[in-house]
Amino acid sequence: MAKKKSDNRAAYRPATALVLAGRSPFEFEGFVNTPIYRGSTVLYETYDDLAHHRSRYVYGRRGTPTTDALGSALAAIEKSEGVLLTPSGLSAISTALLSVVKAGDHILVMDTVYRPTRIVCDGVLKRLGVETTYFDPLIGDGIKKLLRENTSAVFLEAPGSQSFEMPDVPAIAKAAKTHGAVSLIDNTWATPLYFRPHEHGIDISIQAGTKYLGGHSDINLGTISASGAALSRVQQTHGDLGINPGPEDVFLALRGLRTMGVRLEKHMQNGIRVAEWLQSQPQVLRVMHPALESDPGHALWKRDFDGACGLFSLILKPQCEANIGAFFDTLNLFGMGYSWGGFESLAIQFDCAPYRTATKWAPGGPGIRLHIGLEDPDDLIEDLAAGLKALG
Ligand SMILES: *Cc1c(COP(=O)(O)O)cnc(C)c1O
Numbered sequence: 001m002a003k004k005k006s007d008n009r010a011a012y013r014p015a016t017a018l019v020l021a022g023r024s025p026f027e028f029e030g031f032v033n034t035p036i037y038r039g040s041t042v043l044y045e046t047y048d049d050l051a052h053h054r055s056r057y058v059y060g061r062r063g064t065p066t067t068d069a070l071g072s073a074l075a076a077i078e079k080s081e082g083v084l085l086t087p088s089g090l091s092a093i094s095t096a097l098l099s100v101v102k103a104g105d106h107i108l109v110m111d112t113v114y115r116p117t118r119i120v121c122d123g124v125l126k127r128l129g130v131e132t133t134y135f136d137p138l139i140g141d142g143i144k145k146l147l148r149e150n151t152s153a154v155f156l157e158a159p160g161s162q163s164f165e166m167p168d169v170p171a172i173a174k175a176a177k178t179h180g181a182v183s184l185i186d187n188t189w190a191t192p193l194y195f196r197p198h199e200h201g202i203d204i205s206i207q208a209g210t211k212y213l214g215g216h217s218d219i220n221l222g223t224i225s226a227s228g229a230a231l232s233r234v235q236q237t238h239g240d241l242g243i244n245p246g247p248e249d250v251f252l253a254l255r256g257l258r259t260m261g262v263r264l265e266k267h268m269q270n271g272i273r274v275a276e277w278l279q280s281q282p283q284v285l286r287v288m289h290p291a292l293e294s295d296p297g298h299a300l301w302k303r304d305f306d307g308a309c310g311l312f313s314l315i316l317k318p319q320c321e322a323n324i325g326a327f328f329d330t331l332n333l334f335g336m337g338y339s340w341g342g343f344e345s346l347a348i349q350f351d352c353a354p355y356r357t358a359t360k361w362a363p364g365g366p367g368i369r370l371h372i373g374l375e376d377p378d379d380l381i382e383d384l385a386a387g388l389k390a391l392g
Pocket of ligand 1: 090188
């Protein structure tokens with residue numbers, strides 16, 4: 001019987017791509033998953049092979065079948081020419097930025113990006129002679145006014161970190177392109193399943209694979225997707241700096257990828273359910289979740305995104321510190337911790353006022369960020385109800 005034909009994988013819908021992409025069982029004795037390759041040294045069989053670098057792999061740091069499996073799977077889903085892997089989401093952000101700037105450049109960064117992204121800009125990049133201007137996430141087409149002759153990059157995140165503003169990604173990407181600046185986005189919230197940045201004009205799409213790709217709160221990983229000239233620049237810097245993740249983490253990300261679609265769908269459903277319930281609670285001032293019709297970013301989310309994850313925020317009516325403490329300590333199902341995207345629910349207090357510069361954070365009460373996990377949403381609602389009651 002004839003061997004199975006190789007499929008035109010690009011033609012499949014996302015759920016099918018998640019199952020197929022990056023797998024070549026018959027290169028690995030028929031085993032379904034690409035094994036974990038541990039290795040630094042790659043041997044050349046003959047002197048001639050060495051002299052002509054005639055081998056698929058050359059050096060552990062430069063890639064293995066395991067890293068290729070994840071990179072090629074993600075490229076199929078991102079619809080890009082290549083995806084580079086890094087040991088954390090933050091290293092994906094810093095590597096991507098370092099790939100597209102040089103001393104004397106100016107960059108535009110959304111004011112409500114993940115806070116450590118700002119620290120990269122205000123620290124390392126500043127020290128290397130790169131100036132950052134932060135912009136209001138709602139700037140849209142108005143970004144044009146901020147572009148300078150030496151502006152080389154525009155960095156976005158959608159929605160904004162903690163406060164969930166929805167930027168007009170295509171408008172900002174288009175302005176950047178017209179100007180000749182590279183556009184980058186931190187797409188950790190939606191993942192490439194619910195938002196495909198390259199289809200909206202973005203050059204470099206970044207994901208903290210730590211979150212939903214891993215999906216089990218047990219790895220740190222970053223991914224950088226690009227095509228053409230942007231991909232060449234990222235490949236160069238990524239290789240030159242020697243940024244490579246460990247093989248177990250890559251394997252766990254591949255395992256996570258296969259179930260990411262079903263997990264995300266449940267995170268989205270549970271998240272919307274809990275967010276809608278919170279909206280009707282008397283202790284809650286407002287809920288920030290782009291999938292809610294009442295959210296100011298809803299129209300843009302609906303236009304550009306295919307779904308939402310389980311992360312959103314709410315603002316409580318003003319409370320004293322002791323009551324806030326009582327709220328958190330009453331919760332049984334919500335762990336207090338920062339890195340989200342695993343199967344479990346989380347709650348954390350936040351305050352953006354001390355570090356944002358282009359926008360003013362004065363929400364009228366304490367901010368709480370929730371990650372809604374895969375528990376039964378009725379149990380989560382009962383837990384939150386007890387917490388809200390403890391506010392007094
Ligand atoms: C968590 C996170 C990161 C960083 O990922 P790490 O693996 O923890 O470094 C970057 N961006 C966003 C939006 C995140 O939520």
